[in-house]
Amino acid sequence: xxxxxxxxxxxxxxxxxxxxxxxxxxxxxxxxxxxxxxxxxxxxxxxxxxxxxxxxxxxxxxxxxxxxxxxxxxxxxxxxxxxxxxxxxxxxxxxxxxxxxxxxxxxxxxxxxxxxxxxxxxxxxxxxxxxxxxxxxxxxxxxxxxxxxxxxxxxxxxxxxxxxxxxxxxxxxxxxxxxxxxxxxxxxxxxxxxxxxxxxxxxxxxxxxxxxxxxxxxxxxxxxxxxxxxxxxxxxxxxxxxxxxxxxxxxxxxxxxxxxxxxxxxxxxxxxxxxxxxxxxxxxxxxxxxxxxxxxxxxxxxxxxxxxxxxxxxxxxxxxxxxxxxxxxxxxxxxxxxxxxxxxxxxxxxxxxxxxxxxxxxxxxxxxxxxxxxxxxxxxxxxxxxxxxxxxxxxxxxxxxxxxxxxxxxxx
Ligand code: F0G
Numbered sequence: 001x002x003x004x005x006x007x008x009x010x011x012x013x014x015x016x017x018x019x020x021x022x023x024x025x026x027x028x029x030x031x032x033x034x035x036x037x038x039x040x041x042x043x044x045x046x047x048x049x050x051x052x053x054x055x056x057x058x059x060x061x062x063x064x065x066x067x068x069x070x071x072x073x074x075x076x077x078x079x080x081x082x083x084x085x086x087x088x089x090x091x092x093x094x095x096x097x098x099x100x101x102x103x104x105x106x107x108x109x110x111x112x113x114x115x116x117x118x119x120x121x122x123x124x125x126x127x128x129x130x131x132x133x134x135x136x137x138x139x140x141x142x143x144x145x146x147x148x149x150x151x152x153x154x155x156x157x158x159x160x161x162x163x164x165x166x167x168x169x170x171x172x173x174x175x176x177x178x179x180x181x182x183x184x185x186x187x188x189x190x191x192x193x194x195x196x197x198x199x200x201x202x203x204x205x206x207x208x209x210x211x212x213x214x215x216x217x218x219x220x221x222x223x224x225x226x227x228x229x230x231x232x233x234x235x236x237x238x239x240x241x242x243x244x245x246x247x248x249x250x251x252x253x254x255x256x257x258x259x260x261x262x263x264x265x266x267x268x269x270x271x272x273x274x275x276x277x278x279x280x281x282x283x284x285x286x287x288x289x290x291x292x293x294x295x296x297x298x299x300x301x302x303x304x305x306x307x308x309x310x311x312x313x314x315x316x317x318x319x320x321x322x323x324x325x326x327x328x329x330x331x332x333x334x335x336x337x338x339x340x341x342x343x344x345x346x347x348x349x350x351x352x353x354x355x356x357x358x359x360x361x362x363x364x365x366x367x368x369x370x371x372x373x374x375x376x377x378x379x380x381x382x383x384x385x386x387x388x389x390x391x392x393x394x395x396x397x398x399x400x401x402x403x404x405x406x407x408x409x410x411x412x
Contacts, residue, residue, distance in 0.1 A: 001040055001186050003230075010234050013037055017201055021056075031055020032093050032194045038230060039094065039190055041101075050096045050126040054089035055194060057081040059202050059355070062324040065336055068317070070343040072351050074336075075208070076321075077199050080328055080361030084146060087195060087220065087359045088118035094191030095181045096122035104179040106131055110166045111182075112216065112283050113143030114360055119181050120150035131178060133157055133165050138282050140329070140365035161277065163288040183219030184290050192220060196227025199355060200237065208241045209352040214334040214359055215245035215254055215306065216284035218295035224357075225298025241355070243304035245295060246338030248279035248314060248331075250380060254292055258299060258306040278380035280368060281314055283331035283360060305347070311379045312386065313337035315372050319389035322369075327362030 017035060020028035027033040030051045036042075041049065059075050066074040079087035096119070099107050107123045108131040109115050116132040123130035130152035134144065136159070147154045157165050166182065173180045181188065200207065211228075213220055224243060231237045247255045253274045274287035289295070299305060309317075317340065318333030335356035342348040362369070371377035374392045377385040396403055 001190055003038070003040070005234060008037065010037075010236065013234075014201070014205065014236065017197075026051050026053065029053050029056070030093065031057065031198045032090050032191050035194045035197045038194070038197065040187070041094070041097065044097070044101065048097065048100055049093070050100060050122055051093050052083040052089065052121060052125060054082050054093050055198055057198070059199065060326055062321065062326055064324045065320050065326070068320045069336055069340040069354075070350055071339070071348070071354055073353070074339070075203075075353075075355045076326055076358050077195065077355055078326065078328070078358045079195065080332070080358055080364075084114075084118045084121045084150075085142075085361035085364055086114035086118060086329075087192065087357070088114045089122070090195055091183070091185075091188030091190075091192040091219075091223070092118040092122045092181070095119075095185050095188040096126050096128065098185075098187040099123075099128060099179045099181070100126050102179065105129060106178045107181050108133070108169060108173065108178045109181045110134075110162060110169050111143075112162055112285055113139045114283055114364070115182070116152065116154075117143050117146035117150065120147045120152035124151045129153065131155070133169050135161050135165060138285060140282055141367060142364045162286050163273070163277075166290070182290075183217050189219060189223045189226065192223035193227035193230070195357070196224045197231065200231065205237060206353075207237050207239050208355045210244055210339075210348060210354045211241045211357065212244040212246060212335045212339055212354060213357040214281070214284050214331045215247045215295065216251075216286040216289065216331065218245070218254060218289040218291035220357070220359070221245045221298055222291045222294035225294070225302060229298075229301065240302045243298055243302045244338060244342065245299065245304070245306045246334040247306065247308045248281050248284055248334060249308045249310050250274075251277035251279045251281075251285050251287060252308040253277075253287055254289055254295060255306040255308040257292065258296070261296065262299075262305060279314075280311055280377070280380065281330035281334060282365075283329065284334070307338040307341055309334050309337040309341065313341070315377060315385050316388045319372060319391075321358070322362065323389065326358070328358040329360035329362065329364040330368055332358040332360050
């Protein structure tokens with residue numbers, strides 16, 4: 001989506017955006033609509049914008065996580081603080097507002113969980129009917145529960161993975177007039193790009209050296225890239241961060257593609273999807289990401305790169321983010337695992353300013369957490385994952401003496 005900003009008084013925008021944070025109107029409370037000069041809804045009546053006060057997610061310092069990664073300092077942009085607990089809300093507020101503007105009644109998406117939770121909430125808030133397609137079995141319980149609670153018609157498709165269901169739903173959408181809210185929807189990408197804007201606004205417009213995010217369908221990398229590139233085009237920043245996309249090794253077609261792409265510097269390499277993607281980070285269990293060409297362009301334009309990490313690396317990084325008092329869902333922890341690898345190989349310098357985007361809330365996947373801490377977590381191939389930072393619950397008798405004894409042992 002392109003804009004004509006020639007007439008815009010962009011020099012006042014930073015101040016305007018900052019002032020809006022002090023205002024109680026719904027649009028200014030939203031960390032998406034606060035930046036509406038850069039969104040395609042100019043002149044839309046405020047009551048036709050569907051907002052749940054998404055965005056305004058914090059930048060958090062994580063000293064323990066920094067030490068784990070070998071960095072002097074790390075900053076997390078925690079999108080799990082959103083109303084439905086993931087970064088999808090930033091895009092969904094725009095996607096659903098566009099559905100309202102078009103007069104659509106039914107909105108649909110295929111999802112590994114977070115998109116569906118978000119779409120269900122925003123569609124129901126707008127009075128639209130949400131229709132959700134999910135891979136049967138491979139979705140965390142927290143996300144499925146959200147879809148049900150927010151009132152979506154939830155279809156679990158038997159024997160098909162995310163990529164197969166997406167192909168199916170595209171056919172259905174063509175024939176039935178339902179509005180598709182997958183990340184190919186350009187309005188969602190526009191909303192998601194405000195994460196880049198808000199991150200810099202919160203950082204007093206100091207551009208970090210690296211912005212690192214997990215990669216699934218790659219809409220997020222496309223959106224962040226678009227945000228940074230537009231800010232530079234507008235003269236609001238004068239340099240770009242390097243964008244790094246981290247995938248789970250069992251579900252890493254973009255990583256494989258970019259390895260060859262960056263090594264040979266040749267365009268038009270074939271993109272080979274992974275036909276049976278596997279990872280416990282089910283949010284990014286995607287073998288044929290639709291937005292790979294956009295993500296490729298973003299990495300090339302920001303001097304970025306892709307990395308891949310194992311199930312063990314994700315699990316341990318996640319536990320460290322938890323112990324930092326921050327917490328996130330498995331896919332989000334791929335960032336810290338990837339950063340650690342990139343520091344170890346000297347690609348990221350220990351003194352670089354790194355922002356990791358935590359895409360989802362810790363409560364999205366409690367089953368994973370419980371298994372890790374009790375030593376029961378297994379990879380999709382059924383190999384044991386070591387609970388390196390395991391913290392299992394302990395059984396005690398209802399007896400003050402034994403509990404005091406236990407506490408004394410801990411103190412020693
Ligand atoms: N992290 C989380 C928590 C996600 O839910 C997703 C994607 C990603 C990272 C990857 O983002 O697809 O833009 O590269 N979840 C989608 C969904 C696919 O259906 O909820 P991406």
